[in-house]
Amino acid sequence: MSIPKIRVLIVDDSAVVRQTLSEVLSSDPEIEVIGTAGDPFVAAERIAEQVPDVITLDIEMPRMDGLTFLKKIMTQHPIPVVICSSLAEDAAQSTLKALEYGAVDIITKPRYGTKQFLEDSCIVLCQAVKAAAGARLRVLQPSHSVEPKLTADAILSRATNAMLETTEKVVVIGASTGGTEALKTLLEALPSDCPGIVIVQHMPELFTRAFAKRLDGLCSITVKEAETNDTVLRGQALIAPGNHHTLIKRSGARYYVEIKDGPLVCRHRPSVDVLFRSAARYAGQNAVGVILTGMGDDGARGMLEMKTAGAVTIAQDEASCIVFGMPKEAIKCGAVGKVLPLQGIAGAILICTR
Numbered sequence: 255m256s257i258p259k260i261r262v263l264i265v266d267d268s269a270v271v272r273q274t275l276s277e278v279l280s281s282d283p284e285i286e287v288i289g290t291a292g293d294p295f296v297a298a299e300r301i302a303e304q305v306p307d308v309i310t311l312d313i314e315m316p317r318m319d320g321l322t323f324l325k326k327i328m329t330q331h332p333i334p335v336v337i338c339s340s341l342a343e344d345a346a347q348s349t350l351k352a353l354e355y356g357a358v359d360i361i362t363k364p365r366y367g368t369k370q371f372l373e374d375s376c377i378v379l380c381q382a383v384k385a386a387a388g389a390r391l392r393v394l395q396p397s398h399s400v401e402p403k404l405t406a407d408a409i410l411s412r413a414t415n416a417m418l419e420t421t422e423k424v425v426v427i428g429a430s431t432g433g434t435e436a437l438k439t440l441l442e443a444l445p446s447d448c449p450g451i452v453i454v455q456h457m458p459e460l461f462t463r464a465f466a467k468r469l470d471g472l473c474s475i476t477v478k479e480a481e482t483n484d485t486v487l488r489g490q491a492l493i494a495p496g497n498h499h500t501l502i503k504r505s506g507a508r509y510y511v512e513i514k515d516g517p518l519v520c521r522h523r524p525s526v527d528v529l530f531r532s533a534a535r536y537a538g539q540n541a542v543g544v545i546l547t548g549m550g551d552d553g554a555r556g557m558l559e560m561k562t563a564g565a566v567t568i569a570q571d572e573a574s575c576i577v578f579g580m581p582k583e584a585i586k587c588g589a590v591g592k593v594l595p596l597q598g599i600a601g602a603i604l605i606c607t608r
Contacts, residue, residue, distance in 0.1 A: 257284070259283075259284055259285060259286040260284060260285045260286065260307045260308060260383060260384060260387045261286050261288045261304070261306045261307045261308070262279055262285055262286065262287050262288065262306055262307065262308050262309070262310060262383055263287075263288060263289050263290070263291065263297065263300055263301065263306035263308075263309045263310070264276060264279075264287060264289070264290040264291070264309075264310050264338075265290070265291045265292075265293075265294065265297045265309060265310065265311045265312060265315070265320075265323075266290075266291075266292070266310070266311075266312040266315070266338065266363075267292050267293060267312060267314075267315045267316055268312075269292070271312070271338075271363055272290040272292070274363075275287075275290075275310060275338065275363075275379070276290060278375060278376050278379050278380070279310075279379060279380060279383060281376060281380075282376075282380040284380075284384065285380060285383055285384070288300075288304055288306055289303075289304070289306075292315075293315050293316055293317045293318065294315065294317065294318040294320070294322070294323035294326075295317055295318065297309070297323070301331070301333075305331070305333070306333060307333075307334070307387045308333070308334045308335070308336060308383050308386045308387050309327070309333055309334070309335045309336070310335075310336050310337075310338045310361070310383070311323065311324060311335050311336070311337055311338065311352075311357070312337075312338055312339070312363075313337065313339055313348050313349055313352065320337070320352065321348060321351060321352055321355065324352055324355050324356065324357060325355055328355060328356040328391075332356070332391045334358050334386035334387060334389050334391060335352075335356070335357045335358060335386070336357065336358055336359045336360070336361055336382050336383060336386050337349055337352045337353075337357045337359070337360045337361070338361050338362075338363055339360060339361075339362065339363065339458075339461075340362075340363050346460055346461045346463070346464030346465075347464055347468075349461060349464075350434070350461065350464055350465055350468055353434045353435065354435070356391065358382075358385070358386040358389045358391075358431060358432065358576070359382045359385060359386055359431050360457060360458060360461055361378060361379055361382045361458065362375070362378075362458040362459070377518065377521050378521070378522075381521055381549065381550065382431070384549065385430070385431040385548070385549035385550075385577050385579070386431070388549070388577055388579075389431060389432065389576050389577050390575070390576050390577075421540060422449075422450075422507060422509065422540060423449040423450075423540050423541070423542065423607040424449060424450050424451075424452070424486050424502060424509050424533065424537050424540060424541055424542070425448075425449050425450070425451045425452070425541070425542045425543075425544065425603055425607070426451070426452050426453075426454075426502065426529050426530055426533045426537075426541060426542070426543050426544070426560075427440070427451060427452070427453045427454070427543075427544040427545075427546065428453075428454045428455075428526030428529060428530065428543075428544070428545050428546065428548075428552065428553040428556075428557075428580065429453070429454070429455045429456070429526075429545075429546035429547060429548055429580075430455070430456040430522075430526075430546075430547070430548025430549060430550065430552065430577070430579075430580060431456075431547060431548050431549050431576055431577045431579075432546075432547035432548065432575065432576025432577055433455050433456070433546050433547055433548055434455065434457070434465060435576075436546045436547050436570065436574075436575075436576070436596055437453065437455060437469070437546070438469060438472060439596055439597070440544075440546075440596065440599055440600055441469055441472075441473045441475060441477065441491060442472055442473050442474075443597075443600035443601075444473070444474065444475055444600050444603070444604070445474055445475075445604075446474040446475055446489045447488055447489055448475060448488065448489060448603070448604065448607075449488060449542070449603070449607045450485075450486035450487050450488055450489075450490055450491075450492075450509065451475075451486075451490070451491040451492065452480065452486060452491070452492050452494070452500065452502055452511060452529060452533075453491055453492065453493045453494065454493075454494045454500060454524045454525065454526045454528075454529045455493060455494070456522050456524070456548065456552075457496050458496045458497070459495065459496035459497040459498075460496060461496055462479050462493050462494065462495050462496045463479045463495070465493065466478050466479045466493045469491070469493075473491075474489075475489050475490060475491055476489060476490040476491070477490070477491045477493065478490070478491075478492060478493070479492075479493050479495050480492035480493060480494055480495060480500050480511045480513060481495075481511075481513065482511065482512055482513045483510055483511070483512070484510060484511050485508060485509070485510050486502065486509035486510060486511065492511055494513075494524040494529065495513060495524070496524070497523055497524075498513045498514065498515060498523065498524055499513070499514045499515070499516050499519070499523060499524050499525055499528045499529075500512070500513055500514075500524050500528070500529055501514065501528060501529065501532035502529065502532045502533050502536050502537060503532065503536050504536040504537065509536070509537065519552075520550065520551060520552035520553075521550060521552070522550075522552050525552055526545070526552045526553030526556060526580070527552055527553055527554075527555055527556040528556070529556065530543055530553055530556025530557050530559065530560055531555075531556040531559050531560075533556075533560055533565065534556065534559035534560040534562070534563040534565065535559075535563075537565070538563040538564055538565065539563065539564030539565060540565075541560055541563075541565040541566075542565060542566045542567075542568070542603055542606060542607060543556075543557050543560045543561075543565055543566070543567045543568065544567075544568045544569075544570075544599060544603070545557055545567075545568070545569050545570065545580050545581050545584050545590070546570045546575075546580070546581070546596070547570055547574075547575040547576045547577055547578070547580070547581070548577055548579055548580040548581075549577045549579040549580070550579050550580060550583070551579070551580065551583035551584075552580060553580050553583075553584060554580070554583040554584040554586075554587050554589055555587070555589075557584045557589035557590065558584075558587055558588065558589035560589070561588075561589050561590075561591060566591060566592070566606045567584075567589055567590050567591045567592070568590070568591065568592045568593075568594060568599055568602055568603070569581035569584050569585055569590040569592070569593050569594075570593075570594065570595070570596055570599065571593050571594060571595050571596075573595065574595045574596040574597070575596075581593075
């Protein structure tokens with residue numbers, strides 16, 4: 255008996271984008287594009303005819319903007335929505351607002367260009383749609399103030415033995431689908447003197463900067479997009495920039511980050527595996543690894559290396575995940591020491607880093 259395909263409705267005012275998305279998504283045998291719409295009013299007619307499993311939605315459209323349409327969908331007929339946005343910094347804030355309204359993920363609009371760009375886009379787009387199809391839709395609480403199979407060895411360099419001993423703790427966190435809100439919940443619960451944190455959240459280029467800025471205004475700790483040679487400091491979280499791998503390294507007792515290009519690892523750039531494996535090599539037992547909601551297996555092998563190196567490893571539990579993929583794979587391979595609900599992870603980090 256064949257497995258039903260994931261039915262997708264594409265909503266975008268650009269005919270070229272609709273065609274490109276249709277071609278990219280239809281290339282996956284598990285996905286079927288059941289229709290396209292140039293604006294939300296046409297999309298509503300398509301939904302009345304056939305309810306899709308997933309909607310890809312542009313933000314800026316005529317007659318009704320994507321955010322307004324998203325609110326209507328989530329209040330009247332909740333359907334998993336993936337925001338498909340242009341790679342523009344001025345669009346980042348409204349796109350992040352869509353995640354608060356219940357969108358599952360953000361993807362960048364594909365464009366015709368190099369063969370490698372189209373291949374990478376195909377992997378990311380199809381992965382996002384599949385994750386959305388299996389996502390748990392839920393009402394989000396309002397915020398408050400205060401492939402070819404590649405490995406991380408393609409990105410990592412060898413660690414040197416000529417490093418001074420240090421007892422300073424460092425926390426590395428990996429997340430994907432549903433991770434933007436999960437990270438907000440986790441980071442808001444941490445005090446201003448918590449150990450330094452480095453985060454990989456699967457997110458397109460430029461959006462990570464807006465995401466970091468948004469979190470910085472909500473949390474007691476400082477949050478910024480990581481830059482090469484940034485020191486990992488107490489009371490600060492560094493977020494890997496989209497489309498770049500981020501590694502932890504150490505010089506004496508100082509941890510710092512390095513931003514690198516390279517191939518997709520576990521279908522992603524940045525990759526959680528790359529970050530976790532660097533933490534295993536350079537921080538060892540002084541590291542704490544946390545894997546949050548997301549589809550796929552990125553981070554599982556890196557977390558296993560961390561555990562083998564003596565690090566504390568924590569996974570978000572199934573009940574609190576939007577998509578229980580990445581934590582499940584890490585648990586399955588024996589990489590996880592503790593499985594906790596999202597609300598309990600901040601406390602666990604503080605306890606094991608005292």
